Amino acid sequence: MEKTCVEHRELRKVPCPSGFTIANLKAESRAIWESNIKEWKIELAYPVGFLRSLIEPIVLILPFLIYGLVLVGGRYSENLKQLVGTGDIVSFIFVGYMIMGFIGTAVWAMGSSIRREQWFGTLESIYTTPTNRLSLVLGMALHSTVHQSISTLIEFTAIYTVFGLALKIQGILPTLVIFALMMFALYGFGIFVSALGLVLQEGWIVAEGLQSIMMLLSPVAYPLAVLPNFAQQMSTVFPTAPALEGMRSFLIEDYTLKTVGNVFLHLLALDISWIIFGVAIFYLVDRYVRGRGALGKY
Amino acid sequence: MNAGKHILKTFSGTNYFVVWSEIVKNIKILLAYPVVIVFWAIFPVFWFLPFVFQGEAFVGGLQSASFAEIAGTPNYVPFLVVGAILNSYVLTSLWGLGESMRREAYQGTLDYLLASPCNKAFILIGKAISESINSTFFAISQIVICVLFFGLEITLGAIMPIIFIIILLIAGLYGIALMLAALSLQYKQSHDIAHVLDYVFYIFAPVRYPVQSLPLWGQLISKLLPLTYALIAVRSIIIMRQNVFSLYQEMLYLLVMDVLLIFLGFYFFNWVEKKTKKSGTISQY
Amino acid sequence: MDSALVYDFADEAYSIQTVNLTKLFRKRRHFGIFGFLRKRAKKKESSGRKEDITVALDHVNVNIRSEELFGLLGPNGAGKTTLVKCLSTTLLPDEGTAIVNGFDILKQATLVRSSIGLAIGGERTLYWKLTAKDNLMYFASLYKIPRNHAKERVDELLGLMGLSDRADERLEDYSTGMRQKVAIARALLHDPPILLLDEPTLGLDPTFSRQIRNLIRELCRKEGKTVLLTTHYMEEADEMCDRIAIINDGKIVAIDTSTNLKAMVKETELVEVACYNLPHNIEDDLRALCPDVEVITAFHGEEEKGNPSRLKIMGGSAEKYVGTVVDVLREKSARIVNLRIGVPTLEDVFIKLTGAKLTERGRSEG
Numbered sequence: 020m021e022k023t024c025v026e027h028r029e030l031r032k033v034p035c036p037s038g039f040t041i042a043n044l045k046a047e048s049r050a051i052w053e054s055n056i057k058e059w060k061i062e063l064a065y066p067v068g069f070l071r072s073l074i075e076p077i078v079l080i081l082p083f084l085i086y087g088l089v090l091v092g093g094r095y096s097e098n099l100k101q102l103v104g105t106g107d108i109v110s111f112i113f114v115g116y117m118i119m120g121f122i123g124t125a126v127w128a129m130g131s132s133i134r135r136e137q138w139f140g141t142l143e144s145i146y147t148t149p150t151n152r153l154s155l156v157l158g159m160a161l162h163s164t165v166h167q168s169i170s171t172l173i174e175f176t177a178i179y180t181v182f183g184l185a186l187k188i189q190g191i192l193p194t195l196v197i198f199a200l201m202m203f204a205l206y207g208f209g210i211f212v213s214a215l216g217l218v219l220q221e222g223w224i225v226a227e228g229l230q231s232i233m234m235l236l237s238p239v240a241y242p243l244a245v246l247p248n249f250a251q252q253m254s255t256v257f258p259t260a261p262a263l264e265g266m267r268s269f270l271i272e273d274y275t276l277k278t279v280g281n282v283f284l285h286l287l288a289l290d291i292s293w294i295i296f297g298v299a300i301f302y303l304v305d306r307y308v309r310g311r312g313a314l315g316k317y
Numbered sequence: 318m319n320a321g322k323h324i325l326k327t328f329s330g331t332n333y334f335v336v337w338s339e340i341v342k343n344i345k346i347l348l349a350y351p352v353v354i355v356f357w358a359i360f361p362v363f364w365f366l367p368f369v370f371q372g373e374a375f376v377g378g379l380q381s382a383s384f385a386e387i388a389g390t391p392n393y394v395p396f397l398v399v400g401a402i403l404n405s406y407v408l409t410s411l412w413g414l415g416e417s418m419r420r421e422a423y424q425g426t427l428d429y430l431l432a433s434p435c436n437k438a439f440i441l442i443g444k445a446i447s448e449s450i451n452s453t454f455f456a457i458s459q460i461v462i463c464v465l466f467f468g469l470e471i472t473l474g475a476i477m478p479i480i481f482i483i484i485l486l487i488a489g490l491y492g493i494a495l496m497l498a499a500l501s502l503q504y505k506q507s508h509d510i511a512h513v514l515d516y517v518f519y520i521f522a523p524v525r526y527p528v529q530s531l532p533l534w535g536q537l538i539s540k541l542l543p544l545t546y547a548l549i550a551v552r553s554i555i556i557m558r559q560n561v562f563s564l565y566q567e568m569l570y571l572l573v574m575d576v577l578l579i580f581l582g583f584y585f586f587n588w589v590e591k592k593t594k595k596s597g598t599i600s601q602y
Numbered sequence: 603m604d605s606a607l608v609y610d611f612a613d614e615a616y617s618i619q620t621v622n623l624t625k626l627f628r629k630r631r632h633f634g635i636f637g638f639l640r641k642r643a644k645k646k647e648s649s650g651r652k653e654d655i656t657v658a659l660d661h662v663n664v665n666i667r668s669e670e671l672f673g674l675l676g677p678n679g680a681g682k683t684t685l686v687k688c689l690s691t692t693l694l695p696d697e698g699t700a701i702v703n704g705f706d707i708l709k710q711a712t713l714v715r716s717s718i719g720l721a722i723g724g725e726r727t728l729y730w731k732l733t734a735k736d737n738l739m740y741f742a743s744l745y746k747i748p749r750n751h752a753k754e755r756v757d758e759l760l761g762l763m764g765l766s767d768r769a770d771e772r773l774e775d776y777s778t779g780m781r782q783k784v785a786i787a788r789a790l791l792h793d794p795p796i797l798l799l800d801e802p803t804l805g806l807d808p809t810f811s812r813q814i815r816n817l818i819r820e821l822c823r824k825e826g827k828t829v830l831l832t833t834h835y836m837e838e839a840d841e842m843c844d845r846i847a848i849i850n851d852g853k854i855v856a857i858d859t860s861t862n863l864k865a866m867v868k869e870t871e872l873v874e875v876a877c878y879n880l881p882h883n884i885e886d887d888l889r890a891l892c893p894d895v896e897v898i899t900a901f902h903g904e905e906e907k908g909n910p911s912r913l914k915i916m917g918g919s920a921e922k923y924v925g926t927v928v929d930v931l932r933e934k935s936a937r938i939v940n941l942r943i944g945v946p947t948l949e950d951v952f953i954k955l956t957g958a959k960l961t962e963r964g965r966s967e968g
Contacts, residue, residue, distance in 0.1 A: 020883055033682070033705075033713055033717055033719075033747040034407075034716060034745075034792045034793055034794060035716035035745055035747075035797075036746050037712055037713060037716060043746070046467065046743075046746035047746075048691075048747075049743050049746075049749070050743050050744050052743075053739070053743035054740075055738050055746070056740075057729070057732070057736075057740045060727060060731070060732055060736055061731045061732065064731035064772075065509070065731075066730075067509045067510075068509045071509045071512055071513060075516075075583075077521075078516045078519060078520060081520050082520060082524075082525050083367075083368075083528070085373065085525075085526050085531070086368060086371065086372075086525045086526045086530075087371060087531070089376055089378055089382075089383065089384055089387060089388075089526045089527070089530045090371075090372055090373050090375050090381045090383060090387070091376065091400055092382075092385050093383075094382075096375040096376070096573070097376035098375060098376055099374055099375055099376065101377075102374060108375060116512055134435060139726065139729060139730075140727055141728065143687075143690075143692050143722070143727070143728055143730060143790070144720070144722075144727045144741070145730070145744060146718045146739075147690045147692055147714075147715055147718070147743055148691050148715060148741065148744035149689070149712050149715040149716040149744075149745065149746060150743075150744040150745075155744075192844030196492075197652070201557030224353065224356045227356070227360065227609040227736065228356070228360065231360060231363040232363075234367060235363060235366055235370075236365060237366060239367065240367050240371040240374075241367070241370040241371045241373070241374035241375075242374055244374075245370050245373045245374045246370065263878075278491070295689075304631070305417060306694065309691075309692060309693055309694045310693075310694045310696075311627075312625070312684070312687065312693045314628060314692050314693075
């Protein structure tokens, strides 16, 4: 039977708002918020895991700090000063490691979000609701961002208490702007990784691999200048590289950065690119997985 | 007579078959995931690269005089490489054997495993051996990468002593992993305990820096870890080119630790298994 | 009101219409390293690709009227869940389409999802670490229900399900039946006109099953909802459904009311024999001796455990062949413990139409 589109006409009432209406946008925003609340409730149902995750950033940064202090024989590195204008290795590493947790947000929290729903058995249930699937992923991203912010605050308190940190207070506001720009791009990257998790059985390997590569190419524990040229070129693709350079220039005294303005433009370009790329891949994979009937399979 | 029969029964062919079956099963499952094999064979190398670059940034080369004062060698790269390779045994024992019971529970096979008439110790031995085979394969792959790209030098004469030290390390780690596996039967958030153990090794084991860089209390914790002695011994052989017989102290500590940890591991596992069967929570996850 | 694309075949009297709905699955093979090498070695010997494709739905055409309680009856692997997944837009068909509440599942998926409530039986589809109330409030937000209305609606539904006093307990502490009630409550949150219930009583005890069935009937009769109910329990379909579609191997074999379906075998009496030592070739022997008989099926039970084997024969008047059946069985030293002549059931209709038992396992549904 050949179908023909005859005309548009009103039919049965649909109980949920749809389309580009205020009501629908409000509903999607609420869905994002409730996804975030749901993630919090599930996380707090495992109190030991929650507490552990809060102190994890402190654990992960310590070896870098101890190793750096041992190598240099103290807190001050002449070689680092020549490279970036500051020799304070503790402040240098701390600013880098602040970002490390947010890389985890993109790769693990967002990246594994859809896969986790599959594991719970709830993916098909949430996919049969009229809420946009990206809203669900963004809700989980919101949870992870807030969670990581709390962990970073705890990390800051601990490192400041034990080692002391020399950071410029007036640099906080521009740092937050850079952080926000970086997070938009990381969200786009995270949406891309979440799509991979749907289509690859061993998605955690891809996530782990991507995190390792991103960390290697980001100036988390060392300036970009020590990387080979090809690696420095590759690092421009990730938002963490320009973000870290920008943040350090605002937060750390004497930190030299060639042009600060370029950081904002660079991040803006990455935001647009990663969001478009991530969303496109997400919808393509969504279609592919629904075609294969693999939504319910873990 | 009865004790003799019991001993014979313990070492009978069926028990060896249990061990063999467990090894074959685990390896077949691993072979079903070729991507996982490639990952573990290569990626642990990526995890120490940031430390290499960090070293270059802070000291401007591949040697550090300050490092030499504590570690006994200015070459921090081979120091890191040895740490990374041996640390991968910690990762596979904690997340492999340690989490194996939890994985059985997820798959729904734990009840059947524990209801089987064989001695559970042999199942655990089978799991431990299969994990050792996996870890050794991955370690060899990582060593080849490090020899080719990071200038790691291993003389022929060093190979047998290193293998011996690694066997001692594995035995101790599996004692710890058994206790973790036991906890996962009773306590459903064992994943977090595995993480905490991982953190302890991550900070206090001399994987990236010598034991002496830690404060006194940190050094005490470090000396309770089998990895510490294994690292000191292997580095002494590869980097310092010391004779293996001069490392008798480290070997002895490792041996004593192994006996203690393995005994504790099996005892704890049996105790928790009985407790969990009584409470009826064995297959919940 | 929402507009919809209109097709010349679309009929407003129908809530759900499927048009040549087809779904194929490629069999995935898990090779591992050595299997991959074996596969490459065998590639040249492969005779063709037909055996690699499973036809889960084969040009299915079904029209479900508004406010109808429509049953989809078939064994495991028949295509019931595949059809439900296509209608709920979580599975894309390879051919054809469906119109749900006037919306095309391919082009207007969001509007379709707004129009349906889905409840799947026997699976983990809720968050066990959350309370029933938390689960429903969360899904209420996904169904775009304003917050103040959501609270009222959740309380109302928990009351309807008899779970008000346990609303703040985690689902991990609920029984299977209680969780299924929460799943159905979720399907009702946004008061959709259409409910897709995929084996909602699977794994439930008789008490809960009855409660669920009564609830479904009420939803259809009193609230005017269109319900598509899939099941492999023929009593359930027989008892509840206005019309029943029998599906097997992805094809709709028959659609009609239960009465009319049973009337297909009305002229046929059923003889059912329970016996021990049932010979293995009894079907061939009886067909040779009773050529007019329509269906003969033998089910070999675990006789050593006291479960007798069963022989079912359908065909015209039982009087004509029952004597022959008894004689053959006696000759073959079978020990008859029970003989019944009765009216066919839906299962008998299924056997007649497909030649297979309703509870026989087919291929797994994708």
